[in-house]
Amino acid sequence: METLVKLSFFCFAAASIALAGSLxxxxxxxxxxxxxxxxxLQTSAGTTVTASSAExxxxxxSAGKFGSMLAWFGVVLMGMxxxxxxxxxxxxxxxxxxxxxxxxVFVLMLVYLLFERFYEVRQLGAIVMAIAMAMALYIWSLPAxxxxxxxxxxxxxxxxxxxxxxxxxxxxxxxxxxxxxxxILFLIQIRRNISWLPSADMLDDIGYRAVTIGFPMLALVLxxxxxxxxxxxxxxxxxxxxxxxxxxxxLVYGVYLHTRSLRGWRGQRxxxxxxxxxxxxxxxxxxxxxxxxxHAYGGVN
Amino acid sequence: MxxxxxxxxxxxxxxxxxxxxxxxxxxxSVRAAIYEIAFLAVLVLLGTLRGxxxxxxxxxxxxxxxxxxxxxxxxxxxxxxxxxxxxxxxxVAIVVCTINRVPGIWKTISNPVVRTxxxxxxxxxxxxxxxxxxxxxxxxxxxxxxxxKNRYRVLHEPHGSDIHVFADKxxxxxxxxxxxxxxxxxxxxxxxxxxRYGFRENSFVVPEGSVRDVGHNTGLSVELVQFSDSWREDGxxxxxxxxxxxxxxxxxVDEDSITxxxxxxxxxxxxxxSSYGQTARLLITDxxxxxxxxxxxxxxxxxxxxxxxxxxxxxxxxxxxxxxxVIAPDEDRANAPELDTLNLQGGQMFVQVRDTxxxxxxxxxxxxxxxxxxxxxxxxxxxxxxxxxxLLQVASNPGIPIFWAASFLLVAGLATTFYFxxxxxxxxxxxxxxxxxxxxxxxxxxxxxxQRDFRRIIEQLERDLGVKATVVERPKETGHPMAEPDQAGx
Numbered sequence: 001m002e003t004l005v006k007l008s009f010f011c012f013a014a015a016s017i018a019l020a021g022s023l024x025x026x027x028x029x030x031x032x033x034x035x036x037x038x039x040x041l042q043t044s045a046g047t048t049v050t051a052s053s054a055e056x057x058x059x060x061x062s063a064g065k066f067g068s069m070l071a072w073f074g075v076v077l078m079g080m081x082x083x084x085x086x087x088x089x090x091x092x093x094x095x096x097x098x099x100x101x102x103x104x105v106f107v108l109m110l111v112y113l114l115f116e117r118f119y120e121v122r123q124l125g126a127i128v129m130a131i132a133m134a135m136a137l138y139i140w141s142l143p144a145x146x147x148x149x150x151x152x153x154x155x156x157x158x159x160x161x162x163x164x165x166x167x168x169x170x171x172x173x174x175x176x177x178x179x180x181x182x183x184i185l186f187l188i189q190i191r192r193n194i195s196w197l198p199s200a201d202m203l204d205d206i207g208y209r210a211v212t213i214g215f216p217m218l219a220l221v222l223x224x225x226x227x228x229x230x231x232x233x234x235x236x237x238x239x240x241x242x243x244x245x246x247x248x249x250x251l252v253y254g255v256y257l258h259t260r261s262l263r264g265w266r267g268q269r270x271x272x273x274x275x276x277x278x279x280x281x282x283x284x285x286x287x288x289x290x291x292x293x294x295h296a297y298g299g300v301n
Numbered sequence: 302m303x304x305x306x307x308x309x310x311x312x313x314x315x316x317x318x319x320x321x322x323x324x325x326x327x328x329x330s331v332r333a334a335i336y337e338i339a340f341l342a343v344l345v346l347l348g349t350l351r352g353x354x355x356x357x358x359x360x361x362x363x364x365x366x367x368x369x370x371x372x373x374x375x376x377x378x379x380x381x382x383x384x385x386x387x388x389x390x391x392x393v394a395i396v397v398c399t400i401n402r403v404p405g406i407w408k409t410i411s412n413p414v415v416r417t418x419x420x421x422x423x424x425x426x427x428x429x430x431x432x433x434x435x436x437x438x439x440x441x442x443x444x445x446x447x448x449x450k451n452r453y454r455v456l457h458e459p460h461g462s463d464i465h466v467f468a469d470k471x472x473x474x475x476x477x478x479x480x481x482x483x484x485x486x487x488x489x490x491x492x493x494x495x496x497r498y499g500f501r502e503n504s505f506v507v508p509e510g511s512v513r514d515v516g517h518n519t520g521l522s523v524e525l526v527q528f529s530d531s532w533r534e535d536g537x538x539x540x541x542x543x544x545x546x547x548x549x550x551x552x553x554v555d556e557d558s559i560t561x562x563x564x565x566x567x568x569x570x571x572x573x574x575s576s577y578g579q580t581a582r583l584l585i586t587d588x589x590x591x592x593x594x595x596x597x598x599x600x601x602x603x604x605x606x607x608x609x610x611x612x613x614x615x616x617x618x619x620x621x622x623x624x625x626x627v628i629a630p631d632e633d634r635a636n637a638p639e640l641d642t643l644n645l646q647g648g649q650m651f652v653q654v655r656d657t658x659x660x661x662x663x664x665x666x667x668x669x670x671x672x673x674x675x676x677x678x679x680x681x682x683x684x685x686x687x688x689x690x691x692l693l694q695v696a697s698n699p700g701i702p703i704f705w706a707a708s709f710l711l712v713a714g715l716a717t718t719f720y721f722x723x724x725x726x727x728x729x730x731x732x733x734x735x736x737x738x739x740x741x742x743x744x745x746x747x748x749x750x751x752q753r754d755f756r757r758i759i760e761q762l763e764r765d766l767g768v769k770a771t772v773v774e775r776p777k778e779t780g781h782p783m784a785e786p787d788q789a790g791x
Contacts, residue, residue, distance in 0.1 A: 154538055154561040154574075205749035212719035219715060223708040232562050234573040234696040235501060236704060237492070239379045241352035244345050251342035255335055262331045266747065290353040 001149060004088035008081045009147055012102060015077035016136045018070045019109070023133050025067030026125035029059040032196060058196035064122040071113055071125065074132075078106035089149045091159055094166040097288065098146040101139045103166075104285075108132050108174040115178055119206055121198045127181035155232055165224040168217050169246075175214035176253070176281050182207035183274035190268060204267065207274055208260060211253055218250045241291035242284070249280040328397035337394060341387045348378035388489060395482045406475050409723075415458040415467040417727040424775065425742035427752050429759045431770040433737045437464045437730040440737035444468070444728070447765045451758060453726070466728040466741070474721035481714025487707035495700030505572075508580045508597030508690040512548070515695050519570055522548040528577055528691045541574055543691040569697045576692040578602070579612065581627050581650050582685040593618050593680060599690045600629045608640040617657070621680060626653040626664075643668070650684050652677065724754055 038052045082103055085093040093099035112128040156162060186203040188194070198206075225243060226236035237243065256273040259265040314322075327333055350356050351373055360370035378384060422428055433440045441464050445455045453468040500517045507513045507525040515521040524546040531539040540560055547555040547567055557565040564573040580597035587593055594616060601612035610633040616625045630645035643651050645668065653666040654677040667675040667682075674683040728741035741759070745751030759770050 151533060151537060151539070154541055157540075157560075158562045199749075201747065201749045201752075204747065209750065216712060216715040216719060219711055223712065226704070226708070230698075230701070231564065232573070233575075234503075234564070234571060234694040235698070236701070239348065239352075241349050244349040244352070244379075248342055248345045248349055251338055251345060255338050255342065258331055258335045258338065262335065265332075265335070287349075287353075290355050291349075 001088045004084045005147065005149055008084035008088065008102075011077045011081035011084060012136075012139070015074045015081060015105075016133075016140070018074035018077060019105075019129060019133055019136055022067045022070035022074055022125070023129040025063045025070060026122065026129050029061070029064035029067055030123040030126035030197070032059045032194075033057050064125075067125050067129070068113070068116065068122060071109055071129065075106065075109045075113060078102070078109060082106050085149075091152070092163040092166065094162055095150065095152055095156060096146055098139060098142050100166065100170070101135055101142075104170050104173060105132050105135050105139070107170045108135070108177055111171070111174040112178055112181075115206060115210070119198070119202065121202065123185060123197055124178065124181040124206070127184055128177060131177050131181075158228060158231065161224060161228045161231070165221060165228060168224060169221045172214040172217035172221060173281050173285060175210040175217070176249075176278055179207040179210035179214065179274050180278035182210065183271040183278075186271045187268065200267075204270070207271065211256060211274070211277075215250070215253050215257065218246065218253070222246055222250060242287050245280075245284040245287045245291070249277065249284050252277040252280045325397060325401070328394045329401045334391075334394055334398070337387060337391050341384075341391065344378055344381075344384050344387065347373060347376075348384075351376070351378060392486050392489060395486055399479060399482060402478075410472045410475060413456065413467055413469065415456045416460060416465045417467070417729065419729065419740075421727065422729060422740045422742045426746055427755060427772070427774055428740060428742035429755070429770045429772045430738065430740045431762070431766075431768040432733065433739065433766060433768055434735060435737050437462070437732055437737045440464075440730045440739055441466065443766045444730075444739070444741075444762070447762050448726070448758065451761070453724075462732050464730040466730060467725070468728075469723060469725040471721040471723050474717050475723050477714045477717030477721070479714070480710040481718065484707040484709075484711035484714060487703055487710065491700035491703035491707060493700070494703060495698040499696065499698040499700065501694065501696040501698070503575075503694055504602065505693040505695045506578075506599045506602065506690050507543075507545075507693060508582075508599060509688045511597055511690075515570065517697070519697070520550045521567070521570060522551075523572065523693070523695075524548065525691050528689045530577065541577055541691075543574055543577075543693070545572065547572075569699060571696055573694040573696070574691070575694045578690055578692060579629060580688045580690045581614065581629065582688050583616070583625075583627070583652075584683040584685055585618065585625065586681050586683075587621065588679050588681075593620055594625075597688050597690065598625075598627050600627065605643075607642060608637075610634075610636055611641070611643065611645075618680070622656060622658045623680070624655045624657050625682070626655065627651070628653075648687075652682050652684070654678055654680060654682075722751070724751060726755065726758065 035055045035057050036052055037055060038050060041049045041051075043049060082093055085099060085102065089095070089099075093103050108128065109132055112125065112132075116122055116125065152162075182203045185197060186200055186207065189197050189200045189203060197203075222243070225246070229238065229240075229243075230236040252273065256270055256277060259270045259273055356370045356373050360367040433443070435443075441457050444466060445457075448455050448468045451470065453470045454472065455466065455468045458465045458467075502515070505513065505515070505523070507523050509525050509528055512522050512524040515523060526544040526546060528544075529542045533539055542558055542560050544558045545556065545565060546553060547557075547565065549567075555565065555567050559565045559572060559574045561574045564571045566572075578599060578601040580599050582597045583594060584592070585594040598614040598616045600614045603613040603615055605611040605613050605628045608631060610631045612629045612632060614627045616627070617623075618625060628643060628645070628651040630647060630649060631641040631643075634641060645651055648671040649668055650671075651666065651668050652675065653664050655664045656662045665677040667677060669675040669682060669684040671684050671686055674681050676682075725744040726741055727744065728739060731738045731740075741755075743751055743755035745755060756772065759772060762768065763770055
């Protein structure tokens with residue numbers, strides 16, 4: 001088991017490097033290049049006048065392809081890390097923040113790459129990979145003892161429910177991260193109308209489509225969590241802080257879905273709601289650090 | 302003439318009708334729904350923060366916010382009037398909005414308007430045109446064939462020499478919004494039913510070898526035959542197991558061994574494993590050797606006021622107007638040893654008798670060894686032995702079936718609405734000499750996916766019919782004739 005745990009960590013380390021390279025590539029591709037043009041003019045008085053101007057141009061297309069390639073490498077390595085961890089623990093990697101974050105980075109990268117293929121645009125990678133990189137740095141910051149595989153305490157010993165409940169949460173959060181990236185680019189695009197960024201329509205669609213995956217998933221998280229709570233604690237809803245934080249996140253995205261059908265709210269205001277929604281996701285994700293209650297399993301309380 | 306008619310109509314409406322109409326419109330308003338959901342979200346956020354230290358961090362960082370922080374910690378948000386009111390408001394809005402939307406949605410599904418206008422086609426964000434060396438009827442059949450293969454329902458309507466076309470798919474998915482919204486109401490109903498007609502005992506203590514009544518008119522009693530726990534080498538628990546016998550009106554009705562996540566259910570009552578602890582088995586008699594108490598006193602549900610590491614228990618003795626307090630040895634001597642004034646050793650208990658009629662009277666206390674007796678005033682206390690108890694949760698919730706049904710409807714409604722989007726295409730086929738001119742446009746304003754689907758349909762039409770379509774994209778305009786209203790249901 002120790003060998004598998006180490007293998008898992010080494011795969012994560014390698015994935016982190018690929019992720020960093022991918023992030024840099026995507027940023028170069030998305031931000032673009034600055035071309036400085038200079039022109040000189042000889043005047044009749046014998047002096048030379050020089051003028052210069054800066055022009056923004058699209059980034060190297062090869063940077064985008066390189067970013068995608070490195071991201072796929074990273075996904076494969078992260079997948080291996082999660083797989084080795086699963087085999088070592090003989091259960092899904094969901095029992096503490098180290099395992100949960102490992103799985104989240106894997107799913108986040110995979111979900112983004114699927115969106116990239118579906119929409120055939122790469123620019124969201126600059127933001128989504130930044131989120132993945134931030135999460136990877138968080139994993140690196142966790143104490144080493146959390147990398148050890150611990151047995152589950154009695155309350156968590158429900159393999160099927162824990163697997164489906166936590167997997168749904170990870171998938172929901174990953175899609176919300178993609179919608180967050182789309183919202184940021186949308187707000188930039190409606191102001192700057194940058195030619196090499198995806199159209200505002202497409203970004204609006206990406207954000208919406210991501211939420212149509214994440215919103216039902218988060219509903220499933222709440223329902224499965226209720227089923228599990230009923231089975232373990234005798235009550236399907238106890239106003240536990242982690243439960244209500246997830247409910248708050250779900251309600252924010254409920255607001256978003258309603259804004260899309262309202263003239264004057266669709267577009268910029270919807271995008272702002274997506275930003276708030278992802279803030280709620282982060283709040284829920286890291287809630288173990290400051291919530292009490294029955295979800296204090298993250299290994300950080 | 303029309304204006305006079307309009308004036309006459311409004312003059313006929315009574316004030317009550319106008320008020321009802323205003324209220325109806327309010328509840329159907331998407332804008333109002335957004336504000337209501339947002340308000341609910343804010344309340345949920347406040348309640349969540351109340352369960353954390355985060356507000357106190359704010360109070361520490363910005364001292365003048367401390368009164369607001371104290372107010373927040375003192376406000377039971379999740380049982381407050383504002384929360385009840387906003388939930389009630391949302392329920393009413395869902396019902397009214399549903400009633401308002403049903404006719405429109407049903408008409409769209411069953412009998413949509415086929416006729417369109419050239420103005421719509423010419424000003425649509427996206428449209429496609431092509432010509433065919435056929436009659437309009439043949440062109441219509443071609444569209445029917447191609448769209449039919451893509452699961453579109455295709456309707457035609459002749460107008461003069463033109464044929465108007467309407468095609469849509471996933472029309473039944475529009476109904477998905479109803480089970481989803483109904484589910485929200487059912488969940489609230491399930492919660493109310495559970496709270497009103499169910500019960501939940503969070504700290505149901507059963508010492509080993511003892512029987513305890515569940516109460517709540519169930520007729521049930523629970524006996525703990527044996528409690529067992531297992532631990533790993535690193536000190537983490539593996540399992541807590543309680544071997545139980547369940548009685549109903551004195552008869553055995555069930556026996557089972559329960560662990561966390563594996564409760565026992567009998568009828569509408571479920572028994573859950575929660576925790577466990579120590580007990581002190583006591584035999585208490587009076588001066589005439591009459592038995593006042595012969596059972597276990599659970600320890601750990603209380604602690605000593607002087608030493609929080611010393612588990613304690615309380616037992617009332619109503620026959621002699623007394624209360625007996627029991628304190629066990631300190632469980633963590635390394636922590637604040639100066640508080641351990643009793644300095645009890647293993648196998649010892651501190652027992653104290655208080656007069657419940659005259660609480661100011663001096664209590665009588667003593668330390669008793671296991672197996673021995675001690676006289677405390679007019680009663681004798683024998684510390685028989687240490688045992689264990691299991692801490693169970695016993696619950697009955699008749700709202701559960703409603704909740705599960707609502708959960709199914711919620712997920713099914715969401716999946717239907719989101720994963721089967723309603724796609725619509727309108728068009729006009731006109732005669733142009735020997736040719737049929739076809740113009741099609743999707744109802745997909747600001748809908749990138751819908752427009753992409755339309756392009757794919759056009760590509761397939763080109764392949765199937767051997768035509769070349771001209772696709773026109775137009776910039777968005779404000780004040781579009783198909784502008785969406787501010788109310789659901791239109």
